[in-house]
Amino acid sequence: MFSSVKRFLIGRPLKSTELGDQRLNKRKALAILSSDALSSVAYGPEQVLLVLMTVSAVAFWYSIPIALGVLFLLLALILSYRQIIFAYPHGGGAYVVSKENLGVNPGLIAGGSLLVDYILTVAVSVSAGTDAITSAFPSLHGYNVIIASLLVVFITILNLRGITESASILAYPVYLFVLALFILIGVGLFHIVTGDVSPDLHAPIGTPVAGISLFLLLRAFASGSSALTGVEAISNAIPTFKDPAPNNAAKTLLSMGFLLALLFSGIVYLAYYYGISPRADETVVSQIAAETFGRNFMYYFIQGTTALILVLAANTGYSAFPLLAFNLAKDKYIARMFTIRGDRLGYSNGIITLGVTSIILIIIFKGQTEQLIPLYAVGVFIPFTLSQTGMLVKWIREKPKGWIVKLTINFVGALISFTVMMIFFLTKFGQVWPVLIFLPLIVFGFHRIKKHYDSVGEQLRLQNNEPAIPIEGNIIIVPVAGMTHVVENSLNYAKSLSADQIIAVYVAFERDDEKLFEAKWNKWQPDVRLVTLNSYYRSIIQPLTKFIDTVEHKASESNYRVTVLIPQFIPKKSWHNILHNQSSLLIRAYLLYRRNVIVATVPYHLKK
Known part of the structure; x- marks a missing residue:
């Protein structure tokens, strides 16, 4: 039954030779790997306004000037990561760059930050x-x-169905979103x-503001950088692209950088010109759409x-997390389980781990985005900084052709x-301090x-100098609960192993049962030694x-091994x-978990 459900949910297994078919072209990759960055347009401008409205x-x-600062940072990051792509074409991103150029611990800090991110x-x-x-649909607020x-x-x-299948499905909503926002920005600017929009809805640029401070502006810039x-x-995901x-x-x-710049600047400008204020029960994009179109079809299309x-x-996380986990596991x-490909050739253990931990996080934070975004953003700027610094070290050490320009780009990015x-x-x-605790713990765990x-590896390697202990003989112990076909099957198997000694062990709770069982056993299996143990506290395992x-x-003491053969019957139906x-x-x-004891199960399958 489980197998049937699994096949229904994730599809038939794929052959290893079909791996090449699972790579993405540029159109699908843009939708899958850029959806995180593009989607942040929906909450990035709002985070800026949330800080400014405190004044x-x-x-x-x-x-407006904060958005220009964010766009400059975007340009620096795009140029910097473009260089990383060509310098490290096998992927790995910040983890590989930091580990190779700055050392193991910086690499692990970058890798740990990105896993959490x-x-x-x-x-x-x-x-x-x-x-x-x-x-x-405000009536659904209680079910977030x-x-x-x-x-x-x-x-x-x-995602368990495979990257190409998920990309084929998920590409349409991403491009529909881009189209919807371009329509919104275009109509809004028109x-x-x-x-049609009153200029009195907003304060002119340059208007003096009482109570504004550099600290608050920096805080707003940091929020917009999310x-x-x-x-x-x-x-991180270069291996998923077609050649x-x-x-x-x-x-x-x-x-991605071009689309993100246009959408982010357009939403920021419309929010400013329309005089939109963040509200707890409605997003900024929702308010802009309502002001531009009213609550008609276009509004619901945009929402x-x-x-x-x-x-x-x-899905960006689902594409990048398994690949990063693979590099760390390699x-x-x-755990090495993150290097194993699943039935659909994806790193399914990484995908499942990501899904489970995300749900736990949503439950802990009760789905409140505002509490998660600062932690989320600082977690990504740590590897941003480390990867750019790592590239600086690489250019200074290697000095390739045109390295001064490359060094300058990465210096600005860093x-x-x-x-x-x-x-x-x-x-x-107050919101990001947990990073200072869990990140060192993650690196320590690594x-x-x-x-x-x-x-x-050292203990298993054949080349080590630890001599193998010779085995002179074997003693087989068979725990028995009665005289049945299950026990008979196990004893027959024990006799076929040419053991030096076979001992059947019976644990009795009452003295009368012990004597009665011994009498019956001597008639049934006279050639197998029986040891009966009395358990005063009705425990089988302890005696x-x-x-x-x-x-x-x-x-x-005589270099003998003890093998415990456990009889077990297997019902026809699992329930x-x-x-x-x-x-x-x-x-x-x-x-x-006992040393020097070999444990084996001898199954006896029931027929009905």
Whole structure:
């Protein structure tokens, strides 16, 4: 049944030879890998206004110069990451760049930051998409967490079906969103030019504002910079592009930067000119659309596509998180299971992990986007800074042709990224301080995992000097609960192994049962030694393991091995298992961690 449901949800397995068919062309890659950055247009301008409104609505004109600052930062990042794409065509992004040029720990800080950031990408995007839905349908406000969690489950299943299939489906909403916003910006500007919008709705640029400060402006700039999260995703996911992958990735990055610049500046300007103020129950984009079109078809079209891209922006995380997890797992810093491709040739363990952790985050923060965005943004500016600094070191060390220009581009990117990161820490410390705790813990965890894998490899390697202990003989212990076909099957198997000694062990709760069982056993299996143990506290595992330890201790003195064969019957139908006490599974689970004891299960399949 499970297999049938799995096939229905994620489709038939793909052959390894079909991997080349799972790569993306530029059109699909732009939709999948740019959806996070493009979707931030829906909440980035709003974050600027939320800071400025703490002074007064008159301060909203500052959103224009702040937007210019954000666009300059965008240009620096696009040019910088374009260089990373060609310098590291196999992907890995900030993690690989930082590790190779700055050292292991900076690389792990970048990798850990991005892992958390991609989880936050899903949580923020889906939460923001849910906000857009509930802005159009206010009666759904009370169900934000449930709606967001269901949307994460849907996107997770879609990604488990494979990157090309999800890209084919998700490309349409992304391009519809871009079209919808271009229509909104175009019609809004037309209304402004034709005088349909009163100039009295906003304060003129340059109007003095009482109470404004550099600290507050820097805070607003940092909030607006949240619109740039996701810019690095393309450099992380170069292997998902069709050949020539670096060229296609670079062109996709430029296209994304161009679209993001136009949409962000257009929404900021319309919000300023319309005199839009952020509201708890309605997003800024929703208010602009309502002012431009009224609550008609176009309004709901814009809200619908906005909600879709905010939800589907999570797909950037689903594209980049598994690839980053693969690189970390390949270097033995996280579990090796993240290197395994699933039935549909995607790194399904990474996809599932991302989905589960995102839902947990949504539940903890109750789907409130405002609480997640600062943590989300600072998490991405840390790897921004490290990757650009890593490229500086690379150009200084290698000095390739034209390295001065490349050095300058990355220096500007590093300087601005570091500045924005520090602004976040200075202006939003109350919201971003958890980074200072969980990031060192993540890096510490990486090192512990690496140490474990190195230790395992050293112990398993044939070239090490640890001599193999010769095995002189084998003692087989068979725990028995009665005289049945299950036990008979296990004893027959034990006899076929040519053991030096076979011992059947029976745990009795009453003295009378013990004597009665011994009498019956001697008639049934006279050639197999029986040891009966009395359990005063009705425990099977404690007396059994104590006996096994005693036998193992004596056997080890003569280089003998102890093998425990556990009889277990297998019901014909899986649900029948809940009707039995599964004592064999408990014994096996307990014994697996005992030294020098070999544990094997001998199944007996029931026919009805």
